[in-house]
Amino acid sequence: MDIFLEFLQAFAVGGLICLVGQLLINYTKMTSSRILVIFLLLGAALEGIGVFDAIESFAGCGVTIPIVGFGATLVRGAVRSMHETGLLGVLTGGIVAGAAGLAAAILFGFMMAIIFKSRTKS
Amino acid sequence: MIDNKAYVELVKKTTPKSKELKTLPIAFAVGGLICCIGQAFRLVYQTYLPIGKMTAASLTSITMIFIGSLLTGLGIYDKIGKVAGAGSIVPITGFANSVVSPAMEFNREGVVLGVMSKMFVVAGPVIVSGVVASIIIALGYYIAGLF
Amino acid sequence: MNGGEQTIIFHNKPRIVAGYGIVGPKEGEGPLADYFDEIAKDDLFDQKSYEKAECKMHLLAIERAIERAGVNESDMCALLSGDLLNQIISSSFSARELDIPFLGLYNACSTFGEALILGSIMIDGGSMQRVACSTSSHFSTAERQYRYPLELGTQMTPTAQWTVTGSGCSVLCREGEGPFVAAATVGKVVDYDITDANNMGAAMAPAAAYTIATHLKETDRKADYYDAIVTGDLGIFGSEMLHQLLLSEGIDIAHVHMDCGKMIFDEKQKVHMGGSGAGCSSSVFNTYFLQKLHSGELRKILFVPTGALLSKVSSLQGESIPGIAHAVAIEVE
Numbered sequence: 001m002d003i004f005l006e007f008l009q010a011f012a013v014g015g016l017i018c019l020v021g022q023l024l025i026n027y028t029k030m031t032s033s034r035i036l037v038i039f040l041l042l043g044a045a046l047e048g049i050g051v052f053d054a055i056e057s058f059a060g061c062g063v064t065i066p067i068v069g070f071g072a073t074l075v076r077g078a079v080r081s082m083h084e085t086g087l088l089g090v091l092t093g094g095i096v097a098g099a100a101g102l103a104a105a106i107l108f109g110f111m112m113a114i115i116f117k118s119r120t121k122s
Numbered sequence: 123m124i125d126n127k128a129y130v131e132l133v134k135k136t137t138p139k140s141k142e143l144k145t146l147p148i149a150f151a152v153g154g155l156i157c158c159i160g161q162a163f164r165l166v167y168q169t170y171l172p173i174g175k176m177t178a179a180s181l182t183s184i185t186m187i188f189i190g191s192l193l194t195g196l197g198i199y200d201k202i203g204k205v206a207g208a209g210s211i212v213p214i215t216g217f218a219n220s221v222v223s224p225a226m227e228f229n230r231e232g233v234v235l236g237v238m239s240k241m242f243v244v245a246g247p248v249i250v251s252g253v254v255a256s257i258i259i260a261l262g263y264y265i266a267g268l269f
Numbered sequence: 270m271n272g273g274e275q276t277i278i279f280h281n282k283p284r285i286v287a288g289y290g291i292v293g294p295k296e297g298e299g300p301l302a303d304y305f306d307e308i309a310k311d312d313l314f315d316q317k318s319y320e321k322a323e324c325k326m327h328l329l330a331i332e333r334a335i336e337r338a339g340v341n342e343s344d345m346c347a348l349l350s351g352d353l354l355n356q357i358i359s360s361s362f363s364a365r366e367l368d369i370p371f372l373g374l375y376n377a378c379s380t381f382g383e384a385l386i387l388g389s390i391m392i393d394g395g396s397m398q399r400v401a402c403s404t405s406s407h408f409s410t411a412e413r414q415y416r417y418p419l420e421l422g423t424q425m426t427p428t429a430q431w432t433v434t435g436s437g438c439s440v441l442c443r444e445g446e447g448p449f450v451a452a453a454t455v456g457k458v459v460d461y462d463i464t465d466a467n468n469m470g471a472a473m474a475p476a477a478a479y480t481i482a483t484h485l486k487e488t489d490r491k492a493d494y495y496d497a498i499v500t501g502d503l504g505i506f507g508s509e510m511l512h513q514l515l516l517s518e519g520i521d522i523a524h525v526h527m528d529c530g531k532m533i534f535d536e537k538q539k540v541h542m543g544g545s546g547a548g549c550s551s552s553v554f555n556t557y558f559l560q561k562l563h564s565g566e567l568r569k570i571l572f573v574p575t576g577a578l579l580s581k582v583s584s585l586q587g588e589s590i591p592g593i594a595h596a597v598a599i600e601v602e
Binding site: 003006007010011012013014015016017018019020021022023024025026027032033034035036037039040041044045047048060061062064065066067069070071074075077078079081082086087089090091093094095097098100101102104105106108109110111112113114115116117118119121 | 142145146149150151152153154155156157158160161162164165179180182183184186187188191192194195196197200204207208209211212213214215216217218220221222223225226227228229230233237238241244245246247248249251252253255256257259260261262263264
């Protein structure tokens with residue numbers, strides 16, 4: 001039953017975040033780049049003011065799978081490594097924490113672009 | 123003839139919007155579903171692999187990025203996006219889509235100046251804003267810590 | 270035509286002796302399928318890129334139109350072509366394969382109207398015997414140049430239009446059989462402060478309205494003089510705006526108005542407001558309308574290709590979208 005609730009919470013919160021994104025698309029005519037940036041910064045801000053953890057423990061992947069999770073990861077990494085290595089950590093922490101996602105996107109992107117060609121929409 | 127101002131008003135008033143409400147539940151459902159798929163992977167990784175919570179979370183992200191990339195490569199993700207809108211843009215699979223699609227688009231212009239240099243035309247702002255935000259916030263904490 | 274006037278009357282009747290129109294597979298599934306001269310099975314046209322495909326399609330349209338006119342390439346005095354790509358490469362690369370003096374044109378989606386007018390002036394003035402006028406557009410080349418990568422999962426906004434994959438070519442001659450260009454009105458650039466690049470119909474409608482109103486005024490004609498007033502690619506919403514704009518001038522064209530962008534796709538094809546692109550008006554004009562003129566179902570038409578003169582840079586810099594429309598009156602005896 002716990003697991004069911006976990007999924008339900010992830011579904012609800014994740015869906016809600018996307019719903020807000022759709023409202024932005026419908027009423028502001030924003031495109032992909034802007035929407036991704038807005039939600040990323042939202043995640044960064046939530047982590048910055050220290051409430052992201054609380055949301056994550058409730059929603060799980062509902063908040064880490066949307067791009068807000070990536071924003072929070074970057075900020076969390078930067079703050080943590082600031083505590084370890086000071087100013088240098090401020091600079092490096094974000095990218096180090098986001099490295100897994102970033103490297104994965106670059107690698108898979110490169111692979112797919114070598115294997116596949118884009119097709120006309122239908 | 124109707125003047126500029128009146129025309130802009132007329133266009134604003136009469137521009138078709140009918141389908142906009144229909145897109146909301148679809149975005150909600152698809153977005154929620156993608157998060158649940160992520161949740162399932164995380165559960166499996168946490169339960170069956172001898173790894174910590176953090177690693178499982180990273181592995182989940184990587185898995186989702188792979189799925190988003192593959193669906194883009196196969197030409198499926200843009201079809202999902204046409205229906206789901208933000209439901210498939212906001213999740214990390216959408217970030218993968220925004221990296222892979224320009225890379226694929228420009229493979230006809232070569233590997234270095236096509237694929238590699240165009241890979242981040244859509245997703246670049248995400249990286250830049252994220253890294254800058256992380257530095258600014260951490261710097262804020264650093265300065266606050268000095269006092 | 271004196272200063273201050275925009276309309277030219279052609280006394281020597283430049284003839285459209287032949288036309289040819291090719292479209293892509295999606296356009297071939299639309300309501301005009303039976304009229305097109307050729308429907309490609311694959312929009313890559315056996316080429317390695319969509320840009321090369323557009324060139325191939327454009328070249329095919331020119332070659333077949335000249336062939337249909339029954340003249341040799343070397344008999345042509347000039348080729349007037351344009352398209353939507355940067356530096357109009359599909360036109361110039363098509364001309365590279367041809368033994369015809371080339372004049373490259375750009376007026377966005379109204380380029381075909383520009384080409385017909387210039388061709389008619391050259392023939393009417395006696396300086397040229399035979400000219401070919403052509404334009405093309407391709408969904409996948411336009412999409413990457415003006416919008417997003419093809420595989421990016423975005424949604425079309427409700428007012429967006431679908432760039433037509435298609436090309437059309439007309440051969441104009443001083444002598445011969447066929448409908449003739451009777452008059453033309455060169456349009457002015459009109460900007461009504463529309464900034465939404467996904468609402469091109471609304472951006473172009475004022476230009477079309479001005480050109481049509483000017484044409485009717487300067488020729489002292491009523492809209493009923495024509496069997497059809499055919500705009501290029503205003504689409505469903507743009508057409509509605511055109512009717513409203515002209516009504517405010519006391520001109521009612523709704524009953525004679527047709528729009529190539531509206532005609533080329535079916536509602537079921539999910540292209541929102543309809544087709545657009547430089548190849549939209551040229552592929553429909555050279556097939557559907559030429560055939561209707563030949564059969565006598567239409568005897569007098571006012572053909573008004575419309576263009577939105579924006580670029581990706583101008584949009585990013587917050588500029589509004591200037592529109593242009595040229596009117597060409599085509600009649601049969």
